[in-house]
Amino acid sequence: MKEKDKPIGIFDSGVGGLTVVKEITRHLPNESIIYLGDTARVPYGIKSPETVIKYSRQNAKFLKEKGIKLLVVACNTSSAVSLPILRDEIDIPVIGVIEPGARAAVRCTKTGRIGVIGTEATVKSGAYEKAILQGARGKGQGARLEVIAKPCPLFVPLAEEGWFENEVAEMTAEIYLKSFKGNGVDVLVLGCTHYPLLKKTIQKTVGNGVILIDSAEETAREVEGLLKEKGLISNSESAVKDFYVTDNPERFSKVGKVFLGENGLGRLSIVDISSY
Amino acid sequence: MKEKDKPIGIFDSGVGGLTVVKEITRHLPNESIIYLGDTARVPYGIKSPETVIKYSRQNAKFLKEKGIKLLVVACNTSSAVSLPILRDEIDIPVIGVIEPGARAAVRCTKTGRIGVIGTEATVKSGAYEKAILQGARGKGQGARLEVIAKPCPLFVPLAEEGWFENEVAEMTAEIYLKSFKGNGVDVLVLGCTHYPLLKKTIQKTVGNGVILIDSAEETAREVEGLLKEKGLISNSESAVKDFYVTDNPERFSKVGKVFLGENGLGRLSIVDISSY
Numbered sequence: 001m002k003e004k005d006k007p008i009g010i011f012d013s014g015v016g017g018l019t020v021v022k023e024i025t026r027h028l029p030n031e032s033i034i035y036l037g038d039t040a041r042v043p044y045g046i047k048s049p050e051t052v053i054k055y056s057r058q059n060a061k062f063l064k065e066k067g068i069k070l071l072v073v074a075c076n077t078s079s080a081v082s083l084p085i086l087r088d089e090i091d092i093p094v095i096g097v098i099e100p101g102a103r104a105a106v107r108c109t110k111t112g113r114i115g116v117i118g119t120e121a122t123v124k125s126g127a128y129e130k131a132i133l134q135g136a137r138g139k140g141q142g143a144r145l146e147v148i149a150k151p152c153p154l155f156v157p158l159a160e161e162g163w164f165e166n167e168v169a170e171m172t173a174e175i176y177l178k179s180f181k182g183n184g185v186d187v188l189v190l191g192c193t194h195y196p197l198l199k200k201t202i203q204k205t206v207g208n209g210v211i212l213i214d215s216a217e218e219t220a221r222e223v224e225g226l227l228k229e230k231g232l233i234s235n236s237e238s239a240v241k242d243f244y245v246t247d248n249p250e251r252f253s254k255v256g257k258v259f260l261g262e263n264g265l266g267r268l269s270i271v272d273i274s275s276y
Numbered sequence: 277m278k279e280k281d282k283p284i285g286i287f288d289s290g291v292g293g294l295t296v297v298k299e300i301t302r303h304l305p306n307e308s309i310i311y312l313g314d315t316a317r318v319p320y321g322i323k324s325p326e327t328v329i330k331y332s333r334q335n336a337k338f339l340k341e342k343g344i345k346l347l348v349v350a351c352n353t354s355s356a357v358s359l360p361i362l363r364d365e366i367d368i369p370v371i372g373v374i375e376p377g378a379r380a381a382v383r384c385t386k387t388g389r390i391g392v393i394g395t396e397a398t399v400k401s402g403a404y405e406k407a408i409l410q411g412a413r414g415k416g417q418g419a420r421l422e423v424i425a426k427p428c429p430l431f432v433p434l435a436e437e438g439w440f441e442n443e444v445a446e447m448t449a450e451i452y453l454k455s456f457k458g459n460g461v462d463v464l465v466l467g468c469t470h471y472p473l474l475k476k477t478i479q480k481t482v483g484n485g486v487i488l489i490d491s492a493e494e495t496a497r498e499v500e501g502l503l504k505e506k507g508l509i510s511n512s513e514s515a516v517k518d519f520y521v522t523d524n525p526e527r528f529s530k531v532g533k534v535f536l537g538e539n540g541l542g543r544l545s546i547v548d549i550s551s552y
Contacts, residue, residue, distance in 0.1 A: 041316070046315075048523050051523045153437055166451075248324040274550065
């Protein structure tokens with residue numbers, strides 16, 4: 001197989017990374033994709049960095065052995081704590097979801113006050129602050145930027161329950177996001193792959209004056225840019241999507257439809273990666 | 277060590293089982309307890325029976341090797357799918373949280389319509405229906421009983437967030453529990469160890485005409501009864517509590533205080549049980 005026709009490998013702790021699959025497919029319809037959702041150990045967002053790193057390494061190794069040309073870490077928590085390690089250990093390009101979102105935030109802010117919402121682990125890691133301030137220094141803006149981060153643990157179960165715009169979602173958003181209203185924040189990064197499902201509710205809560213950054217979309221752009229740069233864009237007419245989960249394919253399939261629509265999922269298999 | 281002074285072993289997927297610890301301690305203050313919370317793989321409620329059984333076996337083996345006199349499976353999901361297997365494989369008494377709750381429900385109902393709420397996995401297993409109908413047959417009432425079960429996935433993250441009685445909790449309860457109002461259900465089993473934290477909100481939603489069964493309390497009574505019957509009640513003045521988690525002791529400690537109060541937790545250690 002030609003290098004450029006090899007699949008893109010994508011992993012997430014569960015179904016959330018399907019927002020990234022959706023955007024990559026929209027930007028690059030001829031790419032084959034192998035997706036791994038670690039549903040036996042989901043969620044990562046409440047776990048320690050050590051454990052998230054261990055799980056991420058196993059996921060990466062499994063995908064690497066499938067012969068991928070590029071690895072996308074489509075999980076904010078895993079990107080936040082394990083990206084430098086994976087980049088060190090794997091000899092193909094590795095893209096996470098944090099840097100693309102951070103760069104977009106720096107590009108969009110006018111007030112210099114950037115909000116970030118994510119899981120407990122992502123927020124605690126400080127990875128977005130770091131990536132945003134690094135990106136800003138590159139543009140000579142480091143000094144004037146301020147990052148306000150807030151964990152929103154209930155957004156993931158709300159998204160998985162399919163409660164995107166009901167009263168419970170609205171009230172939860174109101175409680176979590178009230179500190180972002182009227183405090184000068186003009187950009188809010190959705191720092192968890194589940195959150196784009198709640199986009200309408202989040203936008204309504206913070207108001208139209210705040211730009212929402214969808215890291216899935218930014219990541220797809222970054223993937224496109226990198227593949228172009230390396231001459232690795234596929235023009236295959238026979239692109240396939242293979243999905244693997246570590247547990248409960250039935251539930252993945254059901255919740256997956258919420259993310260990708262009725263016909264979105266390709267072949268789905270269950271795999272044991274605990275020995276990788 | 278005398279057999280009766282050996283500790284009681286208790287495991288749960290995370291912090292939820294602390295409601296059982298609390299009730300056992302209230303009933304039996306002189307018992308030593310070893311608690312294992314499998315926080316590296318929490319939650320069990322969205323996982324497949326095969327995976328829950330694998331994890332439960334490892335938890336049980338870890339506790340058994342600590343020299344316990346009795347094993348309490350303080351997790352409804354694990355009780356629902358792995359109890360017969362654990363009883364088969366372990367040579368000490370094993371008590372789950374489902375049978376005590378089911379028995380109490382049969383005792384309390386007058387209309388014969390019993391509601392059960394729990395995780396997706398617990399509800400799907402049908403374990404409560406089975407235990408309730410078995411208990412009723414023992415009393416010659418099998419034919420006249422009806423069980424209505426409903427998964428309430430958001431109750432666990434709500435409890436862990438500490439949102440027991442706010443508007444979000446109330447509205448979520450309203451959506452999940454409306455089918456229990458005015459349909460003749462007079463007993464509702466809280467079939468997940470997290471749910472007692474939301475007791476007030478649940479009671480308010482279904483009304484005072486419905487009796488709530490707290491499986492933690494019923495399980496503690498069953499533990500007391502069994503130990504009495506076997507002459508294994510400890511009267512030690514030096515009872516100790518040891519807590520083990522498989523990940524993130526910091527978070528366990530924080531959320532644990534919600535369950536047991538400021539001074540509730542004893543020694544807390546982290547342990548790797550993936551090779552058990």
